[in-house]
Amino acid sequence: MRTVVVDTAGQIGVVDRPDPGLPGPDGAVIEVSATAICGSDLHFLEGHYPIVEPVALGHEAVGTVVEIGPEVTGFTVGDQVLVSSVAGCGHCSGCATRDPIRCVGGPLIFGSGALGGAQAELLAVPGADFQLLALPAATDTEQALLLTDNLATGWAAAKRADIPIGGTVTVIGLGPVGICAMQSAFAQGAATVFAVDPVPARRERAAARGAVPVASPAGQTVREYTDGLGTDSVIDAVGTDTSINDAIDTVRTGGTVSIVGVHDLQPYPLPALACLIRSLTIRLTTAPVQQTWPELIPLLQAGRLDVSGIFTTTMPLDSAADGYAAAMSRSGEHLKVLMRP
Numbered sequence: 001m002r003t004v005v006v007d008t009a010g011q012i013g014v015v016d017r018p019d020p021g022l023p024g025p026d027g028a029v030i031e032v033s034a035t036a037i038c039g040s041d042l043h044f045l046e047g048h049y050p051i052v053e054p055v056a057l058g059h060e061a062v063g064t065v066v067e068i069g070p071e072v073t074g075f076t077v078g079d080q081v082l083v084s085s086v087a088g089c090g091h092c093s094g095c096a097t098r099d100p101i102r103c104v105g106g107p108l109i110f111g112s113g114a115l116g117g118a119q120a121e122l123l124a125v126p127g128a129d130f131q132l133l134a135l136p137a138a139t140d141t142e143q144a145l146l147l148t149d150n151l152a153t154g155w156a157a158a159k160r161a162d163i164p165i166g167g168t169v170t171v172i173g174l175g176p177v178g179i180c181a182m183q184s185a186f187a188q189g190a191a192t193v194f195a196v197d198p199v200p201a202r203r204e205r206a207a208a209r210g211a212v213p214v215a216s217p218a219g220q221t222v223r224e225y226t227d228g229l230g231t232d233s234v235i236d237a238v239g240t241d242t243s244i245n246d247a248i249d250t251v252r253t254g255g256t257v258s259i260v261g262v263h264d265l266q267p268y269p270l271p272a273l274a275c276l277i278r279s280l281t282i283r284l285t286t287a288p289v290q291q292t293w294p295e296l297i298p299l300l301q302a303g304r305l306d307v308s309g310i311f312t313t314t315m316p317l318d319s320a321a322d323g324y325a326a327a328m329s330r331s332g333e334h335l336k337v338l339m340r341p
Contacts, residue, residue, distance in 0.1 A: 002341065003120035004320040005054040006044045012321045017056070020116055020124035022069050026090065028128035029067040030083060034141045035119045036060040036311070037327045037337040038085075038149060039175050040262045041111065045324065048264040051113075058119030059085035059110035060148045062141055065132075072128045080135040083118065083125055084289040085110060085149040090130025099288035100130070107286075119320060121341045130290065136297045142311045143300050145338065146180065151307055153260050153287040154180025154237070155296055158188050160283045161233035161258035165189040168231040170222055170250050171211070173261060174202040176310050176336040178237035181260070182211055185235065187305050194222050194231065196246070201332020209306070217242075219249035230255065239263045248275065248282075256281040310336050317341040 001019050006012055020029060035058050043049050044057065065079045075081065087108045088095040094102030101107050111117035116124050125131050135144055143151075154177050163169055169185040171178050174197035185193050195206030196218040203213035214221045223230055230252035236243050239261020247257045248271065257280060275282065299305040312335040313326050319339075326334040 001121040002317060003056045003117055004058060004317065005056050005117070006051070007054045008051055010045045010047060012045070012324045014318050014320050019122055022067060023124045023126040025069040026071040026128060027069050027124060027126045028065050028072055028075060028132065030061065030063040030081065030123045030125055031066045032061045032063040032118060032120060032123055032341050034062045034145060035317070035339050035341070036145050037119075037323055037339070039177065039327070042324075042328060043262060043264065045328065055111070055113050056117030056120065057111045058117040059112070060145050060150075061110070061118035061123055062135070062144045062148070063123070066122075068128065074129045075132055075134070081132045082135060082144045082148050083110070083123065084131050084133070086286065086289050087115060087126060087131050090127030095130055098291040100290065101286050101288060119317065119339060121317070133293060136301065138301050139297070142338065143307060146176070146307050146310065147293065147296060149287065149289065150176045150310070150336070151180045151296060152289040152292040153177050154182075155184045155292050156285050156287040157181045157235045157237065157258045157260040158184035160285050161185070161235050162256040162281065163188050163190050163233045166191045167233065168192045168194070168226060170194040170196060170218055170231045170234045170247070172196045172216065172218060172234065172236045172243050172247055173238035174199070174206050175237065175330070177260060178235075179206065179209070179310055179335070180307060181235045181237055182206060182209065183305055183307060185233075186210065187299060194218065194225065199330065199332050202335070205309070205332070205335070217246045217249070219246060222250050226252070232256070233258065235260070237261050241268055244268060248280065251280060253278045254280075256283065259284045260287070311338045313337045315339055
């Protein structure tokens with residue numbers, strides 16, 4: 001099969017690797033029909049995570065079941081499915097909460113070395129009854145891909161931001177997760193969302209969806225809008241030292257900072273005394289993907305949550321290097337890249 005890999009020099013290639021077999025009696029093999037590049041994939045290219053051998057990339061996939069193990073009960077060959085980006089065993093007390101992060105044996109993420117990458121023609125999925133979801137009715141490919149990670153992450157970020165009904169929210173970073181978090185904040189009752197990004201075109205895209213555009217850093221501008229208080233909640237969809245500092249600077253006293261941007265491996269110097277004096281709540285979240293589906297799917301089907309326009313670029317899998325170059329540009333033109341094997 002063809003699969004996208006990043007080598008130890010941070011170069012993207014598309015290589016031939018053996019087709020995967022079943023990863024166990026409860027597993028399945030998926031023929032991938034659509035996959036996508038996530039901002040967290042870029043950490044491998046930027047050297048934030050050291051790698052000692054080529055890594056098959058990608059954790060967002062939609063496709064068709066082509067093989068199942070004898071213990072799989074919820075799916076049959078030919079089913080159209082989407083795959084949770086985060087995997088759990090599916091059998092323990094942690095997975096019973098529908099949050100793979102709580103898996104007693106430890107969660108795994110596709111495309112990070114331990115499991116195969118979703119940017120491939122085939123993907124082996126352990127614990128298929130837990131990891132897979134039948135493609136929901138009236139859900140298109142782009143929505144389905146967003147349900148595997150970005151929308152689930154944005155939704156979880158907003159839920160953990162303690163947004164009061166009619167309250168104010170700042171979203172830092174207007175990539176796919178940031179836009180999903182912004183839309184989720186509105187859906188969860190925010191009256192005003194300040195959308196922060198250094199790229200004008202990305203701010204314009206957020207403004208078209210009802211947000212107040214703000215150039216980064218946000219703190220001073222947002223306080224001017226809010227009579228010096230800051231916002232009730234801040235969602236950081238970037239996860240750098242600079243963005244976390246901006247989030248803490250922007251939130252009002254007693255407010256909540258919800259961080260879902262992926263940080264590098266370096267320690268973050270938390271201003272603990274200032275946070276204590278201001279009684280801040282700070283949460284960092286990896287999305288409980290499966291747990292979000294019962295909430296998100298009805299909203300998408302009813303048209304209450306709009307995630308259209310997040311995918312801006314589509315190309316074949318063999319053009320992955322171009323796709324990664326587009327994603328790495330972090331421009332207004334290229335927001336999210338969809339690839340078709």
